[in-house]
Amino acid sequence: MRAARLYVPVVLAMAFWATNFAFSPVVLDSIGPIQLTGVRWFISLVVLVPLAMIMEKVSRAVIVAEWKIHVVQALLGYVGYTLLLYYALEVTSPVSAAVLVSLNPATIAIAARFVLHENLSTRTVVGIAISFVGAVIVVLGSGVAGEFTVSYGDLLLLLATVLWTAYSMVSPRITTPPITATAVQAGISGIIMVPVMAIDIVLGNGAWVNLDGFDWLGILWIGLIPSAGAYFLWNISSDLIGPTRTGAFLNLIPVFTALLVLLFGGAVTLTQLAGGALVLLGVTFANRRARVAR
Numbered sequence: 001m002r003a004a005r006l007y008v009p010v011v012l013a014m015a016f017w018a019t020n021f022a023f024s025p026v027v028l029d030s031i032g033p034i035q036l037t038g039v040r041w042f043i044s045l046v047v048l049v050p051l052a053m054i055m056e057k058v059s060r061a062v063i064v065a066e067w068k069i070h071v072v073q074a075l076l077g078y079v080g081y082t083l084l085l086y087y088a089l090e091v092t093s094p095v096s097a098a099v100l101v102s103l104n105p106a107t108i109a110i111a112a113r114f115v116l117h118e119n120l121s122t123r124t125v126v127g128i129a130i131s132f133v134g135a136v137i138v139v140l141g142s143g144v145a146g147e148f149t150v151s152y153g154d155l156l157l158l159l160a161t162v163l164w165t166a167y168s169m170v171s172p173r174i175t176t177p178p179i180t181a182t183a184v185q186a187g188i189s190g191i192i193m194v195p196v197m198a199i200d201i202v203l204g205n206g207a208w209v210n211l212d213g214f215d216w217l218g219i220l221w222i223g224l225i226p227s228a229g230a231y232f233l234w235n236i237s238s239d240l241i242g243p244t245r246t247g248a249f250l251n252l253i254p255v256f257t258a259l260l261v262l263l264f265g266g267a268v269t270l271t272q273l274a275g276g277a278l279v280l281l282g283v284t285f286a287n288r289r290a291r292v293a294r
Helices: 008-056 060-065 067-091 094-101 104-115 122-140 152-173 178-202 213-241 243-263 270-287
Strands: none
Touching (some): 008 178, 067 094, 104 243, 152 243, 213 243
């Protein structure tokens, strides 16, 4: 039971990220990728900074000592990955995005083998393969399976996968506690995005003056749930179970996306249920620790 609790943060992170796939296309139609990327990190600080100050109380010296790594992490996982994802979602379907995100566990596991010198067991390889097949079945079994095509957006998502893999390889090198690290990196990302957002506005993006209540609700949700919530849960999980095992759970995103479809009145087919079962089987198989006699 205690071992099972180690996986609660990563499962919640995947559920939170699934809402990003479900809700961000609507918000992107209103303000565009650049503005959404910048504002989501500023909103996340409303939650992350108080949490870090109350729960971790890290000294400034610890943060300053690792400022270069925090900047790298912000560029890779907060600015670069998010911009590529949002630009991709403008030209490709969330279905295709969810499929390609399922490539992350394989790329993280391979990178961890060569960068972090982690051993890739046969169980891990087989589990990742099973869960990836399940993720594909979940997505292609949805009512919009016909939207799955290789496009410019898909290429952007593949590049985003590379950036997220690099982000995952750097994460274990950070000694700053996870909530503080997430807050620092979110703040750095917001600062990086300020001039980019200003240029976007100067070039004609005047969406901020025309937003309605529904738009603001979507922006606040993305800033708090898949931003503040998911990212610090990911960092906690990387610290608890390692980047390879954490990455394997990315295959749950299509499953949670299917559940959101059901929640909002869509249909879930037997094919999706079968694929979801494969995802859960693969993740469980890849992350099950061998029992060692005490």
